[in-house]
Amino acid sequence: SLKENYTTYNQRLKNKDNQRQKKWEARKAEFLFKQEEKNKKIGKLFLSYKNCETEGITFFIDKIILKLELPVDIKVDWEVTTDTENKIVLIDFRLPNKEFIPKTKSVKYYVTKKEFSETFITEKEIDRIYDLFIIQLSLIVQNTIYTADSENAIDSIVFNGWVNTIEKATGHPKTFCIISLQTKKDELKKINLALVEPKACFKQLKGIAANKLSDLIPVAPILEINKEDKRFVESEGISKKLESENIAAMHWEKFEHLIRELFEKEFSSNGGEVKITQTSHDGGVDAIAFDPDPLKGGKIVIQAKRYTNVVSVSAVRDLYGTVMNEGANKGILVTTSNYGPDAYNFAKDKPLTLLNGSNLLHLMEKHGYSCRIDINEAKKILKNN
Incomplete structure (x- = not known):
């Protein structure tokens, strides 16, 4: 009968709904479990940071650098090494080559010719932009970390900037440092970075780099640690x-x-x-x-x-x-x-x-x-x- 068909249909819908409810509850339980585990891990890392321990400080710095708003969409990489006894942090930063800078200056469309015409930034201007970007990066990374360091776990930071390039004489890949800057927290916090001329500020802080960073001239890092030496x-x-x-x-x-x-x-x-x-x-x-x-x-x-x-x-x-x-x-x-x-x-x-x-x-x-x-x-x- 119609009533029996309706009852059967209704029961089938209830069964499906119950199954969906059980699946949802299982997914919810799994989510809450993973959330709790993640929160426990973050809690341990935060406690490690508060206790000025290596794992916590490294986690803290990684999160700070990840949130940096870089002016362009570039890929960067870094490695953090800590000396907790002396509150020194070494950041080895993998820098981009100047090829990441867009070369197009303007584009015009001519209706009569039905074509586009482009103008390009000069090589000299690209070099200037690259030099300015790298110096600003070395300053802003350190300043942002100091500002966020509420537990005063860090007294000094060394920023070494490394590039990967092809050696022109041999054609082989080579990695070397082109910029090295060490600052102390109380020293950098006295500087108003919003108003400084970056190169003048870098020079006053006794940073090490060639006159033109775009020339990719190697310099000796202020601090370098052999991280793989287990002895x-x-x-x-x-x-x-x-x-x-x-x-x-x-x-x-x-x-x-x-x-x-x-x-x-x-x-x-x-x-x-x-x-x-x-x-x-x-x-x-x-x-x-x-x-x-x-x-x-x-x-x-x-x-x-x-x-x-x-x-x-x-x-x-x-x-x-x-x-x-x-x-x-x-x-x-x-x-x-x-x-x-x-x-x-x-x-x-x-x-x-x-x-x-x-x-x-x-x-x-x-x-x-x-x-x-x-x-x-x-x-x-x-x-x-």
């Missing part, structure tokens, strides 16, 4: 698995011989020589290197510090004073530990090179040494001696 550890764990010697705990006389041999090998390839001039029981070594290279050589003052604490800016000032007194071309300060932001800030516009523990291990590996650095282990050993 440099701040905590216990890895050290037990390594059989090589911990040079941060090495006797100062043995450390002196090691440094002398290391730099003799480094400079001997060019016919240079190294002479130890002074040693101290605190693990310090002074040496003079003579590099015969007519362009980048000359007299070089080398100071090495077998330290387990952060090297203060006073040690960098002392090195600079020695370089001036000796009439040397350059000074190199090497340590088994690390440097604070003031040390890098002082050295960045002077003929000084700061090599931290990671840099030292890289140099030693280059010349066949098998060593490691474990600061915590060294502190315990030196305390007991």
